[in-house]
Amino acid sequence: MKFRSIRSRLILFMLLATTVPLLLSITITYIHTKETIKEQALEENRNLIYQGKVNLTNYLNSINQASLTLYTDANFLRNLRKIPDDYRAVAEVYTSLQNILNTVHGIERIYLHATQSGQSTLVTPAIYPKREYRTEPYISTQGYEKYTTAIEPTHKSHDYGFPPSPTSYSDKMVFTFHRSITNVPSEKVLALLAIDVSLDSVADITEQLFNKDKEQLLVVDQGGTVVYSGRDSQLGTQITDKELLTRIKGTQTEGFFESGGAMNVFEKMQTPYTEWTIIKRIPNSTLYERARQLTQINAAIAVIALGIIIFGTLFISIRITEPIKRLTSYMNRIQSGQLDVDISWNRQDETGIMFTRFRQMMDTINNLILREYRLELANKTNQLKALQAQINPHFLYNTLQSIGTLALQNNVPRIYALLSSLAKIMRYSMRNNDVLVTLRDEADHVRLYLELQKERFGDQLVYTLDLAPDTLDKPMPKMILQPLIENYFKHGMDHEGRQGMVRIESHMREDGVLQIVIENNGSRIEPEKLATLQEQLAGRGNGELEDEWAGDNGEIGVRNVLLRLQLYTPHDVGMRIENLEPYGVRISLEIDTEDMQDMRTGENKTAEARTGTGPREVHTEEN
Template sequence: MKFRSIRFRLSAFMLAAVAIPLLLSMTITFLVTKQSLREQTTGENERLIFQGAANLENYLQSVNKASIAVYKDPHFLTNLTRIPNDYRAAAELYTSLDTIRNTVPGIVSVYMHSYEAGQSTLVTGSAPKRGQREHSYTEDVPYRSNALYIEASHPVHLYGFSSPGPAYGKDAKVFTLHRSIQNIPSPRRLADLSIDVSLDTVRSICGELYQGGSEQLYLLDATGVVIYSSNETLIGQKLENPDLISGINGEQKQGYFEADEAMHVYRKLNAELSGWTLVKQIPYETLYARATRLTEINAGITGAALSVAIIGTLLISIRITQPIRQLLRYMEKIQAGQLDVDIQVTSRDEIGMVFRRFRRMMDTVNNLILREYRLELANKTNQLKALQAQINPHFLYNTLQSIGTLALQHEVPRIYSLLSSLSRIMRYSMKESTLVHLKDEAEHIRMYLDLQKERFDDQFDVIFDWEPGVLEEQVPKMILQPIVENYFKHGMDARLGRTLLRISGTRPAPGRLRLMIENTGLSIPHDRLEQLRSLLSCKPDAAVPEELAAPDESVGLRNVLLRVRLHSGEAGRMDITNIEPHGVRVILDIKTEERE
């Protein structure tokens, strides 16, 4: 009976349905990730090793070029036969060798033995050393056919000279470039040249190619001696790793192979120059670390999923009927007329979906009832506001007309003119339309300036300059007054005397209208001007930064720009500049309909 229960069957099915796909997914993910990491790491390291090998070849080539610089000196070969008796020749040879030492960074010392004169010379950072010898200290160096040989890393020595030697440290290691100097085209060997190069440059190049602690790097010569290694104790020793040596001894110049539980990526340098090989060893533990980590995460997810499946199955089997009974109790309350029942949802299964859908349905019903009630209330409020809007302006216009009539009766026509201008300004500002003809906007600003003339009689002059036809273009309403108003608030100063306000309109291109408002009042301070420009560059729907928020003129200008952009889109622009010697220029660019 126990094995036939719904709880047992449901638990077994849920475990199988969850465990089998997760285990398969975890295995496939591990294999695919492992292969992907292998290909990705191999490709990345091949490119990295290629770049490192190229840098090493460039450095060795620079040392090689420094060694053959002696052939460019027309007196060098002649001076080899004139020393040691000719002190001038000895000085010139020292200068040539010291030039080689200073040509390339990292050169520790330069040694030369002249067979013609039987003299050896060592140039270091200190005073040069010379000595008469029958044989060269490097006579046993196995030179190649091209008279060039690079000796593997070894401790720095003095080439048979007594101390003090190179000020580089007696325990330091260097590699040496040996070259025989011949009387070209004759194969006769005139001298031997040896250049000791520190491993600092090689160490800096190779240090960028591996991760310390997890990866190994080897720079080997053709005999397997370590030129440089991430393990400093191996430098100068022959590498005892037959698998690695056999892996790089093939004919391929670059490639990779697997040995010693690691991936090896290698690149061979120019065989004619050094014959070195750069090898990077990446342990499997490092190579597949991400794949192993991903597998551990998947295993944890699998265990958690199985635990959740077991607990969920038990909860479903025990509580499957309880939510249904609770839903029936809610229905009974709603049926009794209690529409604001608080429907609690705890489960997330199909029954929980039924609960949520039922609660949404009741919320929708309640919202519809509330919406109808609020809509009716809003309609009544709007009707009341509309009546007030009709009454208040009507009363104000009648009052202004009465005052104007009284002014005419007392023979004060100027007061009547000003009241008429004020009345027309108010009528214009209360129009419901958002777009007007430019001539209406121009008439509005003319009446506004007429009122300002009454306040500032002799302090400013006004010039209107309209290109033919522009007054028929449609523009957003109330875009000129806020700009002109800023002139009276912030630009007018009695110390400047009589200033000029110029308002003009032109068509810079078909479908474009440019309005320019200039004044010769006070200029805007530089910091405030930059702040205004930053504010106007903000997007219309973006929040204004706290440091840009501000004074009234910026609010008015931003509102003008917003109205222009509502009409012209991103094509609408506002530009503010100072003019010399003082004054401000504001330019509005507005998109209009193209006309024939």
């Protein structure tokens, strides 16, 4: 394939015009999508972490409030001095601790050490309370005597020095809420309270904030110890990420930063008894997963589109260049003298139009060679036919006039009237120059025809012409109504039974369409034939109509009426045929009178120029 050919240039152009924009579109889309996803993810996760912070704060506040209920018990502080000798005081202390245990969900155990009596008490949900005398509190609580409230980081559960019970779980991770109970308003410590809280309650809150399989969430205290993590191996360990430690110990209460191939979103919980930081770590692989998927989808679509474009370019280039080669071959043959070349090309596109025009050009050239001879021969033939067509009708018309005159001489006026009607009908049909007439002319012609039929059938026939006055001067093609009425006498009239009836009415629609309705009470059309007839009429004359409705021996029938109506107007012309109940047939015609008026004006101007006369006034006899 030569590079200068249209096909190769078209392929190269299409590849460049599609590949470059596709690659730029994919790149820009990926960058924009990545930034958009980052912004959306940051906003969503900020809201999630804030909600988690509120829920965790509320949960810790509920534990704090539960521990403060000891101060609302007027006998509790007094009972701390009475134990262990006063069993009633011991029971009331048990009850107070048991109330705290039952108030907040997730409390594993409560340890209380009374400093004055040396009584240590342990309350758990699964076993009976334990108590024993100790000179000092359990070692894990001693460091919190100086704090009113504090939270011990996550650690393994233990029984505060009491013998383990069958239901004890030493491997379970908990965090401890410490409170020093003082003799208000003095600051003297009466007891130390330690409440172990299961991480399950924290997990119930935080697990809604992240995807365990793809993301990581940490709750870290101000010392960098992991209070909660989705990974059990990190519980109670120290954070080693320097960037993260800097953010935890800094003054910024919320924000985000990127490190280690992930985006970290954090927010601090600031309460009187602790300062936890909630950190959500989202790996870039998870964060930009949707962007990569979208890019992969776009790339796949681009590859498919590129393949389709290449195939389409080849296909189109072949379809463009092949006709050029074929046309060049035809031209070479014509140049050699073969003027009768069969130029065939069956496409419906521009190339088909080009071949059609070329074929028409060759036909025109071939026709011009014999034009003078053929035109002269056609003119002579037409002149002969025109003379023959005029002789017979004029002879018959003149003969009828002579017979009518003879009838008057012999005092037979009825015969003269009938012959005059027949002569007028023949004269109307011989007006070859009048292609378009008015509805008034058509109605007069139909009235003469019906009068002749009434002479034949007598009282067995009645007819009515109900024509709106504004329709009488509307133009329409000549000889439209009489063939349709003639079908009634040929095929529909009951010659032995009921009285025959023909009704013709007309009116103008608002859209300027003349509507003419012809009804009779003759025999109905068989349903099968009527369906076929309606289908053929809907096809605008395509196909043959039923023989009895198409006319005999080539005479004008329903199909010819429709074709002539369509011939004189570029718009749709409606004709409907339907059966009436219980008998009879209705034919409806719809004619666009504006097109007819334009055509009639043109014909009148042509006739005036040819004859030098003005318009002819028509006087119609009203019956």
